[in-house]
Amino acid sequence: MRVEIWSDIACPWCYVGKARFEKALAAFPHREQVEVVHRSFELDPGRAKGDTQPVLTMLSKKYGMSEAQARAGEENLGAQAAAEGLEYRTSGRDHGNTFDMHRLLHLAKERGRQDELIQALYRANFAEERSAFDGDERLVELAAGAGLDADEARAVLADPAAYADEVRADEREAAELGANGVPFFVLDRAYGVSGAQPADVFAQALTQAWGERSPLRLIEDSAAGGAEACGPDGCAVPRG
Amino acid sequence: MRVEIWSDIACPWCYVGKARFEKALAAFPHREQVEVVHRSFELDPGRAKGDTQPVLTMLSKKYGMSEAQARAGEENLGAQAAAEGLEYRTSGRDHGNTFDMHRLLHLAKERGRQDELIQALYRANFAEERSAFDGDERLVELAAGAGLDADEARAVLADPAAYADEVRADEREAAELGANGVPFFVLDRAYGVSGAQPADVFAQALTQAWGERSPLRLIEDSAAGGAEACGPDGCAVPRG
Numbered sequence: 001m002r003v004e005i006w007s008d009i010a011c012p013w014c015y016v017g018k019a020r021f022e023k024a025l026a027a028f029p030h031r032e033q034v035e036v037v038h039r040s041f042e043l044d045p046g047r048a049k050g051d052t053q054p055v056l057t058m059l060s061k062k063y064g065m066s067e068a069q070a071r072a073g074e075e076n077l078g079a080q081a082a083a084e085g086l087e088y089r090t091s092g093r094d095h096g097n098t099f100d101m102h103r104l105l106h107l108a109k110e111r112g113r114q115d116e117l118i119q120a121l122y123r124a125n126f127a128e129e130r131s132a133f134d135g136d137e138r139l140v141e142l143a144a145g146a147g148l149d150a151d152e153a154r155a156v157l158a159d160p161a162a163y164a165d166e167v168r169a170d171e172r173e174a175a176e177l178g179a180n181g182v183p184f185f186v187l188d189r190a191y192g193v194s195g196a197q198p199a200d201v202f203a204q205a206l207t208q209a210w211g212e213r214s215p216l217r218l219i220e221d222s223a224a225g226g227a228e229a230c231g232p233d234g235c236a237v238p239r240g
Numbered sequence: 241m242r243v244e245i246w247s248d249i250a251c252p253w254c255y256v257g258k259a260r261f262e263k264a265l266a267a268f269p270h271r272e273q274v275e276v277v278h279r280s281f282e283l284d285p286g287r288a289k290g291d292t293q294p295v296l297t298m299l300s301k302k303y304g305m306s307e308a309q310a311r312a313g314e315e316n317l318g319a320q321a322a323a324e325g326l327e328y329r330t331s332g333r334d335h336g337n338t339f340d341m342h343r344l345l346h347l348a349k350e351r352g353r354q355d356e357l358i359q360a361l362y363r364a365n366f367a368e369e370r371s372a373f374d375g376d377e378r379l380v381e382l383a384a385g386a387g388l389d390a391d392e393a394r395a396v397l398a399d400p401a402a403y404a405d406e407v408r409a410d411e412r413e414a415a416e417l418g419a420n421g422v423p424f425f426v427l428d429r430a431y432g433v434s435g436a437q438p439a440d441v442f443a444q445a446l447t448q449a450w451g452e453r454s455p456l457r458l459i460e461d462s463a464a465g466g467a468e469a470c471g472p473d474g475c476a477v478p479r480g
Contacts, residue, residue, distance in 0.1 A: 012475055013470050014470070016468070017468070032405070032409060043470055044472075062474070063474050077475070109352070112349070112350035112351045112352055165272070169272060177456055178455070180471055180472075181467075181469040181470055181471030182470060189428055190456065190457065191456060192456035192459070193458070194460070194467050194469060195467025195476070196467070196469065197459075197460065197461050197467060201460065208459065213429060214429075214430065215418075216417055216418065216426060216430065217430065217431050218432045218433070218434060219431055219432070219433050219441060219444060219448065220433075220434070220437065221438055221441045227421075227434045227436070228256070228257070228435045229257075230254070230421055231283070231420055231421030231422070232283065232284075232421075234299075234302070235251070235253055236253070236435070
């Protein structure tokens with residue numbers, strides 16, 4: 001079974017939701033047969049690279065909140081994160097464009113390090129004092145810490161086209177699947193879970209999707225006889 | 241969309257079928273949104289590591305063929321391979337245990353080099369003069385040629401437990417899906433194609449599976465109100 005998770009590094013509920021999902025997955029009897037893939041979604045795609053500002057300032061400017069409201073929201077999120085055992089700095093964090101982070105996550109996927117990198121990026125953005133938006137070399141260090149080659153990560157960051165199509169394709173697919181917010185979880189392209197639902201909702205989704213895996217419908221060459229295949233008893237002889 | 245291909249390196253129809261599938265995929269309009277994953281299947285799991293013999297000898301001993309029949313079968317396969325533009329040595333090839341090759345393919349999957357390695361293994365087994373079963377260092381060289389780290393490949397080969405569970409899990413899953421021979425293609429866990437079918441059967445399967453992607457069924461927390469998610473208009477405030 002495959003679970004795809006659309007999320008953004010700048011999304012607190014994605015950080016919390018991933019932990020809730022992982023709690024359910026850890027208790028799922030068929031967890032060894034579950035593959036998790038991270039997909040890209042930008043909350044603020046119109047923001048220019050390098051246009052970074054404090055989260056509290058962004059919240060009050062973009063959503064017309066008072067600074068006290070913004071601070072209360074962050075403190076609420078911090079409490080929810082803490083309940084999942086996650087560190088969360090409720091002030092002093094930055095907000096910025098995450099396109100380059102998503103491009104690096106696609107490099108990491110190709111190199112088998114995607115989960116390591118998303119964890120490192122979440123940690124950097126939500127728990128560490130140094131801003132996750134502190135320039136390309138900050139991202140190169142995070143990538144290297146996640147097991148990627150630093151020079152390769154640097155080259156991807158220096159080339160704005162690298163993995164850009166992959167990020168856009170993920171975002172297009174999210175829209176096609178009906179996701180208008182994140183985190184968004186898709187199980188075997190049959191079930192969806194929207195938002196950082198409680199762990200027992202993820203447990204239910206895993207159980208339901210697992211139980212309803214449908215039998216395959218076989219597509220065959222109607223004109224031909226047996227398939228050209230090899231089995232324990234040898235290989236079929238070519239037809240004709 | 242995701243296509244999983246169960247196959248064995250020792251399987252001529254897998255080598256030919258992969259080329260036929262790729263021909264269909266290259267012409268498929270949504271090919272950029274198709275992900276291909278290789279899964280393990282051993283045709284001869286009972287054969288001991290290092291128990292290698294010429295293919296023609298194996299065919300006549302295991303299946304009671306005369307050497308002339310075995311040779312004719314290989315020549316037929318060679319002609320089918322040639323029709324797909326593939327090299328195929330109809331004599332002088334070896335047969336052996338492929339478990340270690342599958343373990344390396346799982347390492348390659350984690351490192352984002354799976355397709356490169358399966359191509360290198362097929363080439364070594366079907367087209368190259370030096371046997372693909374010429375010991376661990378032969379496999380290390382093939383792995384390095386496919387972009388893997390030679391020392392990491394060597395360490396996997398030296399540890400019989402490395403990726404063994406992953407190979408067994410693939411094989412168990414093949415059985416659960418009803419595959420009793422390879423190649424076996426599974427599209428989005430909804431459609432199956434058994435054998436090296438003609439390219440137009442793969443084209444039809446891709447089109448059909450693409451067209452019938454079903455809408456997601458959403459699973460939600462029935463007790464709670466809105467989901468804890470972030471969207472273009474900000475993040476939901478915690479409930480309660």
